[in-house]
Amino acid sequence: MKRGMEEAGINGIINGDSVKRGNTQIIIVTYSVVIVFMCMIGYLVHFMVNDSSEVINNPYNKRRNILAERIVRGSIYSSDGKVLARTVTDGDGNEKREYPYNDIFCHVTGRTANSMTGVELSQCYPLLTSHSNPLKQLANTFRGEKNKGDDVYTTLDAGLQQVAYNALGNHKGAVVALEPSTGKILAMVSKPGYNPNTVGSDWDSLIEDKDSQSALVNRATQGLYPPGSTFKVLTAIEYILENPSSYKKYSYKCEGSDSFEGNVINCYAGQKHGSLDLGHSLADSCNSSFANIGMSLDINSFRKLCNKFMFNKKLPVKFEYNQSKFLLDKKSGTAEIMQTAIGQGKTTITPLQNAMIAATIANGGEMMVPYVTDHTENDAGQIVKSYGPVSNGNIIDKDVADIIGKFMMSVVEDGTASSLSSLPYKVAGKTGSAEFDSEGTSHAWFIGYAPAKKPRIAVSIIVEGAGTGSQYAVPVAKEMFKDYLGG
Amino acid sequence: MDKKEAVKKLMDIFGDMDIIGVLHTILVAASKYIIIILFAIYTWHCFTVFLGNNTDRKEKVYKRQKHIMYCIHFICSLVLYLNSLDIKIIIYYLIQLVFFIFVDKTYSYVYKGLSKTLLNNMLMLMATGFIMLGRLGKGYAARQMAFAAAICFISLFIPYLIEKFAYFDRFGFIYAVIGIILLALVFVIGEEKYGAKNWIIIGKFALQPSEFVKIIYVFFAAALLAKSTSFKNVIKVSIFAAIHVLILVAEKDLGAALIFYITYIVILFVASRNAIYLGAGFAAGTVASVVAYNLFTHVQTRVTAWSDPWSYIDTAGYQVAHSLFAIGTGGWFGMGLGEGMPGVIPVAESDFIFSAICEELGFFFGICIILVEISCFIMFINISLKMQRRFYKLAALGLSIEYIFQVFLTIGGVTKFIPSTGVTLPLVSYGGSSVISTVILFSIIQGMYVLNGDKEELHEKRDGRSRD
Numbered sequence: 027m028k029r030g031m032e033e034a035g036i037n038g039i040i041n042g043d044s045v046k047r048g049n050t051q052i053i054i055v056t057y058s059v060v061i062v063f064m065c066m067i068g069y070l071v072h073f074m075v076n077d078s079s080e081v082i083n084n085p086y087n088k089r090r091n092i093l094a095e096r097i098v099r100g101s102i103y104s105s106d107g108k109v110l111a112r113t114v115t116d117g118d119g120n121e122k123r124e125y126p127y128n129d130i131f132c133h134v135t136g137r138t139a140n141s142m143t144g145v146e147l148s149q150c151y152p153l154l155t156s157h158s159n160p161l162k163q164l165a166n167t168f169r170g171e172k173n174k175g176d177d178v179y180t181t182l183d184a185g186l187q188q189v190a191y192n193a194l195g196n197h198k199g200a201v202v203a204l205e206p207s208t209g210k211i212l213a214m215v216s217k218p219g220y221n222p223n224t225v226g227s228d229w230d231s232l233i234e235d236k237d238s239q240s241a242l243v244n245r246a247t248q249g250l251y252p253p254g255s256t257f258k259v260l261t262a263i264e265y266i267l268e269n270p271s272s273y274k275k276y277s278y279k280c281e282g283s284d285s286f287e288g289n290v291i292n293c294y295a296g297q298k299h300g301s302l303d304l305g306h307s308l309a310d311s312c313n314s315s316f317a318n319i320g321m322s323l324d325i326n327s328f329r330k331l332c333n334k335f336m337f338n339k340k341l342p343v344k345f346e347y348n349q350s351k352f353l354l355d356k357k358s359g360t361a362e363i364m365q366t367a368i369g370q371g372k373t374t375i376t377p378l379q380n381a382m383i384a385a386t387i388a389n390g391g392e393m394m395v396p397y398v399t400d401h402t403e404n405d406a407g408q409i410v411k412s413y414g415p416v417s418n419g420n421i422i423d424k425d426v427a428d429i430i431g432k433f434m435m436s437v438v439e440d441g442t443a444s445s446l447s448s449l450p451y452k453v454a455g456k457t458g459s460a461e462f463d464s465e466g467t468s469h470a471w472f473i474g475y476a477p478a479k480k481p482r483i484a485v486s487i488i489v490e491g492a493g494t495g496s497q498y499a500v501p502v503a504k505e506m507f508k509d510y511l512g513g
Numbered sequence: 514m515d516k517k518e519a520v521k522k523l524m525d526i527f528g529d530m531d532i533i534g535v536l537h538t539i540l541v542a543a544s545k546y547i548i549i550i551l552f553a554i555y556t557w558h559c560f561t562v563f564l565g566n567n568t569d570r571k572e573k574v575y576k577r578q579k580h581i582m583y584c585i586h587f588i589c590s591l592v593l594y595l596n597s598l599d600i601k602i603i604i605y606y607l608i609q610l611v612f613f614i615f616v617d618k619t620y621s622y623v624y625k626g627l628s629k630t631l632l633n634n635m636l637m638l639m640a641t642g643f644i645m646l647g648r649l650g651k652g653y654a655a656r657q658m659a660f661a662a663a664i665c666f667i668s669l670f671i672p673y674l675i676e677k678f679a680y681f682d683r684f685g686f687i688y689a690v691i692g693i694i695l696l697a698l699v700f701v702i703g704e705e706k707y708g709a710k711n712w713i714i715i716g717k718f719a720l721q722p723s724e725f726v727k728i729i730y731v732f733f734a735a736a737l738l739a740k741s742t743s744f745k746n747v748i749k750v751s752i753f754a755a756i757h758v759l760i761l762v763a764e765k766d767l768g769a770a771l772i773f774y775i776t777y778i779v780i781l782f783v784a785s786r787n788a789i790y791l792g793a794g795f796a797a798g799t800v801a802s803v804v805a806y807n808l809f810t811h812v813q814t815r816v817t818a819w820s821d822p823w824s825y826i827d828t829a830g831y832q833v834a835h836s837l838f839a840i841g842t843g844g845w846f847g848m849g850l851g852e853g854m855p856g857v858i859p860v861a862e863s864d865f866i867f868s869a870i871c872e873e874l875g876f877f878f879g880i881c882i883i884l885v886e887i888s889c890f891i892m893f894i895n896i897s898l899k900m901q902r903r904f905y906k907l908a909a910l911g912l913s914i915e916y917i918f919q920v921f922l923t924i925g926g927v928t929k930f931i932p933s934t935g936v937t938l939p940l941v942s943y944g945g946s947s948v949i950s951t952v953i954l955f956s957i958i959q960g961m962y963v964l965n966g967d968k969e970e971l972h973e974k975r976d977g978r979s980r981d
Contacts, residue, residue: 047786047903048783048784048786048903048906048907049898050786051782051783052783052894052897052898052906052910053898055779055782055783055910055914056890056891056894059887059890059914059917059921060887060891063887063917063921066883066921066924066925066928067880067883069930070876070879070880070928070930073837073840073841073928073929074840074841074844074845074876077841078840078841078844079841081837081838081841082837082838082841082842084823084826084838086826086834086835086838087835087838087842088838088854088857089838089842089853089854092848092852092853092854093842151842167538167542168538168539168542168543170538
C-alpha cells in the first residue's frame with residue numbers, strides 16, 4: 027500500500043500530474059453522454075406518446091388475445107353514428123361480437139372471428155386499448171372488471187352504403203364511393219357477402235365455396251377486373267399530355283371498325299360514330315378512335331402515367347387490397363396496345379383503384395389516400411386520435427383534370443351515361459363494358475363524380491357479368507347520387 | 514403451470530372462495546404500480562444523494578435504497594410465485610436474498626469506504642435481471658445466479674490486487690498483445706452465435722473473449738497514453754487499438770468493435786487534451802462506417818432493419834419490430850409481471866431484455882433503469898475525476914465509457930433509436946461473460962475509489978471533506 031502511494035507521489039512529481047489534469051475533457055465527455063441519453067429518453071417518450079399505438083397495431087403483434095382478456099373490445103360506428111360492430115356481454119360474462127347490419131358492411135368493417143379483416147383488423151389494437159379515465163381504469167382493474175376499449179368512428183355513410191347494397195341487387199359486384207377532397211371512403215360494398223354474425227358456423231361452407239361465390243373476398247379492393255372503357259379516361263389524359271396544344275384538333279372518322287397492322291378493332295355493336303374529336307370519342311366510347319389514339323402514344327410515358335395513378339404500386343392504405351396492373355411496355359405488340367388503349371388487354375384494376383382515378387380527376391388532379399377510419403374515441407366521447415386526409419401528390423395538372431372532367435360531363439350529357447342527366451346537378455362520368463370471356467359477356471362499369479362543379483362524391487361501380495355499363499352500373503350510381511346529394 | 518391454473522389451484526386450496534382470485538388480481542394489478550413507485554424513489558435517490566454533505570443523511574439514503582431494492586425483489590418474486598406456484602421461485606428468492614446480503618456485507622467490509630450507491634445500483638440491476646430471467650424461465654436465472662455469485666466472490670480480491678500491483682501501468686503493450694491474442698483466438702477455435710463469430714465454447718460454457726479483453730484493453734490504452742501523448746506514441750498506441758477493433762469487425766461483432774473504438778477515442782482525447790484527436794477520431798469513424806456499410810451485407814441488413822423494420826418484418830426487421838411491439842403494448846405501466854408475452858421477443862433474455870422489462874414492468878420502469886445506468890456512469894466519472902494517478906484516471910474513464918456506451922448501444926438498438934448491434938444490457942441481460950466482466954468492471958472502479966480514498970484521507974483529513 028505504502029509503496030503504491032509513494033509511487034503515485036513520485037510519478038505525480040515527475041509527470042507533473044495533478045488531479046485536475048484532463049478533468050475538463052472528462053466533463054465535456056460526460057455532458058455529451060448525458061445529452062445523448064436525454065435525446066434517447068426524449069425519443070422513447072415520443073415513441074410512446076405518438077407512435078406506439080400505430081406500431082403495435084400490426085398483425086405481427088401477437089398480443090391481442092392478452093389485451094382481449096382485460097379490455098372489452100370497442101365498437102365501430104358509421105360517420106352518422108350507427109353501430110356497425112359492438113361487443114355485448116351476457117350475464118355470465120361471455121362476450122359476443124355483434125354486427126347489426128349483417129352482411130351489408132361485412133367486408134369493409136370486417137370480422138374478428140376466423141382471422142380478422144377490415145376495420146376490425148386495421149384498428150385491432152385501438153379497439154383493444156382503453157383511454158378512459160385512468161382512475162376509473164384502476165378501479166376496474168382492482169374490481170377485476172374489464173375496461174372499455176376505445177370506439178372507432180369510420181368515414182362510412184350507413185345510408186349510402188345501404189343504397190349501394192340494395193342497388194346492386196342480386197348481382198355480383200362492388201361499389202366504392204370516395205369523398206374526392208379528402209379520400210374518405212363513404213361506401214364500400216362487395217357482393218356477395220357473408221354474415222359476420224354467423225361467420226364462425228358458416229365458415230366451412232364459405233371456404234368450400236361450392237358455387238364459386240368468393241363471398242369472403244372484398245371485391246371492392248381485391249377484385250381485379252379488366253377496366254373496359256373506363257380506362258379510356260387515362261388514355262385520353264395521356265393523349266392530352268403528349269399533345270398539349272394539338273389535342274383539340276384531334277379528329278377521327280369512325281366506320282364502326284378499324285384495323286391497324288392487320289389487327290381489327292370493332293366498336294360496340296358495330297356502331298358507326300362518324301366524325302369525332304377527342305371529347306366525343308370519349309363520350310361515345312368509340313373503340314376505333316381510341317385504338318387509333320393508343321397507336322400514337324409513347325408507351326413508356328403512358329406507363330409512367332399509369333404508375334403515377336398507382337398501377338403496379340403498393341397503396342398507402344391500411345386494409346387488404348390487390349395491386350392494379352398495367353403491363354404495357356415497349357415490347358408490346360400492336361394488338362396489345364390497341365386493346366390496352368380501350369381498357370381490354372392485360373390491364374386489370376380494382377374498383378377501389380378506379381374510384382381513386384375518378385376522385386383524382388374530381389379533385390383537380392390531386393390524389394387523396396383513401397381511408398376508412400376517421401377517429402377513435404374513449405368511452406367518455408373524447409377524441410383519442412384523428413386520422414386526417416393525406417395527399418398522395420398531384421398526379422396531373424389541374425387544367426388537364428378540368429379538360430378531362432369536361433369530357434366526362436359530356437359522357438353524361440349526350441353520351442353513354444345520359445340517364446344521369448336528369449339529376450338537378452351536373453355529373454361527370456365514364457361507362458365501361460369490360461369483356462372478360464370469349465363469349466362477349468361483359469362487366470358493367472361506371473366511374474364518375476358529382477356535382478361536377480364542386481365534387482362531393484366520386485363513385486366506382488362494377489356489376490359482374492351483367493352487360494353494358496349504361497344499363498347496369500349507371501343506375502346504381504344514380505341511386506347513390508340521389509341519396510347522397512339529393513334530387 | 515400457467516397463471517390460470519395457478520389461480521384455480523389457489524382457489525381449490527382455500528375452498529370455493531372467490532376472494533382468493535380477487536386478492537390475486539389485486540396483488541398483480543397493484544404490484545406493478547407499487548414497483549414503479551418504489552423504483553422511481555430509488556432512482557430519485559441515485560441523483561439526490563450527492564446534494565448536501567450531511568453524512569448521516571447519506572447513510573440513511575443508502576439504507577433506504579437498499580430496503581427499496583429488497584422490497585422490489587420481494588414483491589416481484591411473490592408475484593412470480595403466485596403466477597406459477599412453483600416452489601423453485603421461493604428457493605431462487607431465498608438464494609438471491611442471501612447472495613445480496615452476502616455481497617452487501619462483504620463488499621462493505623473488503624472495499625472499505627466504497628461508494629455505497631454504486632454497490633446498491635449493482636445489486637438493483639442484478640435483481641432486475643434475476644427477476645426477469647426467472648420470469649422467462651428456461652433456467653436462465655439459476656445459471657445467471659451461479660455466475661454472479663462466483664464472480665462477486667472472486668471480486669473480493671480485486672482491491673487487494675490493485676494494492677499489491679501498483680505497477681499495473683507498466684504492462685502497456687503486454688495488455689495489448691494478450692488482448693489481441695484472445696480476440697484472435699476465436700478465428701481458431703471460435704463458434705458463431707447470433708451471426709457473430711465471437712464465442713469460444715469450453716465444455717458447457719460459451720465464453721465471449723471480447724467481454725474480458727474489454728477490461729485489459731482499457732488498461733493498455735490508459736497505461737500507454739498516461740506515459741506520453743507525443744504524436745509518435747499516439748500513432749503507436751492507435752495502431753494497436755486499431756488491431757483490436759479490426760479483429761472485432763472481422764468477427765462481425767459490431768457492437769464490441771464500436772465500444773472499443775469509441776472508448777479509445779475518448780481516452781485519447783482526455784489523455785492528450787487535444788480536441789483534434791477527438792475530431793479526427795470521429796471523422797475516421799464516420800468514414801469507416803460508410804466503408805463498412807458498403808462492404809458488408811450484415812451491416813446493410815442492420816441499417817435496413819433499423820430504418821424500416823416494417824417492410825422487412827419477416828426477415829431483418831423481425832427483432833426490432835417485435836421489440837417495439839413489446840414496449841408499445843406494455844405501455845407506461847407495463848402489462849404486469851407474468852402478464853405479457855416476452856417469450857415472443859427474440860433473444861429476450863439477452864440483447865432484448867430491455868424490451869421484455871418494458872413490456873411487463875412498464876415503460877417508466879425502463880426509464881428508471883436507464884437513469885440508474887446513467888447514475889452509475891456519473892459516479893464512475895466522479896471517481897475518475899478524483900483520481901490522482903493518471904493511469905487510474907484514464908482507466909476509470911475508459912471503463913466508464915465502455916459501460917455507458919454499451920448501455921446506449923443495447924437500449925438504443927432495441928428501441929430503434931440506432932441500428933441494433935447485438936450487445937447485452939450490463940448486469941441485467943443473461944450471459945456469463947457479460948455479467949462477469951461487468952462485475953469486474955464495477956469492482957475495479959470501486960477498488961480504485963477505495964485506493965484513492967485512502968490517499969485522499971491522508972491528504973485531506975484536515976478538510977473534513979466527506980466522500981462519495
